[in-house]
Amino acid sequence: MKVSFEELKAEFERVLLKLDFEEERAAMCARIFAGNSRDGVYSHGLNRFPVFVQMVKDGLIDVDAEPEKVGQNGVTEQWDGHLAPGMYTATKAMQRAIALAKENGMGCVAVKNTNHWMRAGTYGWQAADAGCIGICATNSIANLPPWGGNEPRLGNNPLVVAIPRKEGHIVLDMAISQFSYGKLQEYELKGKELPVDGGYDEQGQLTKDPAQIRETERSLPIGFWKGSGLSLVLDVLVSSLSGGRSVKQITEAGNEAGVSQFFLCIDASSLDDSISNRIIAYTKTSGVMDDGGEIRYPGESSLATRHRNQKEGIPVNEEIWKQVLDL
16 A cells, blocks of 8 residues: 655644644654655654654653753753653754854764654665765664673664765764564564574574564664674763663663764865765676675665655555554
């Protein structure tokens, strides 16, 4: 089943207004949810929307809260999100980081006490569209065992690096787990196995079964011990810069709310596109594997999916779409 971007956005906005969102805020959040599905990240678009609504109803998200600047050190600002909707705070924080970069060449906003920002790449695209290099990260509830450990003690702590480019922005958007939990849900909804091992089952064996990994919360870190180290460093970075909660504190609270994030921008107005074009062109000269795959730069698939879904309509999971229509 497929629906248009406008229809998807309108339904999200309708529900948010019923949850007492102010009109401008409802429109922004609805646009981000719809945009995530439009770009093919269904796990943080339609599929995540009922979870977001429940968090609002449970009081974990304050629909009226406004993020506030609480400190500054040079071109780095510290904000308190006051548990406002995560995508609203993240958009505002990236807007400010962009403004700081345009004024000073570089700018950073670190946010404590905020909420899940949905698709991390949203804010990389935002920075690149404004002519900036964007680097941002968040921590999360513990859902990843450290390398050599049994129990989750690290977050999958997404990392984004975005570089503007006229032919299509380069946007790396990656969780520190081999598959984000949203992507695991996507595979489970389709009744498909993962293409490679993504975590551990109850017997401690590596598995391609997304349901078992979601059940055990023992996802596999990218690069094994290297991913484990990167997750820990990102937790230290976002918590220290913002003065906010770490993965341990988020996990002890029992809900993935009140997380810490940072948004770094570098003015790229004088960036030479020919450099990135040469790097991409050289990379694509590698021979492809026998399975018929293709070589793509980070962000290339998202842009192609965006164009296709704008033309043909956005695929939706019918069961979740009905849930939203019934809200």
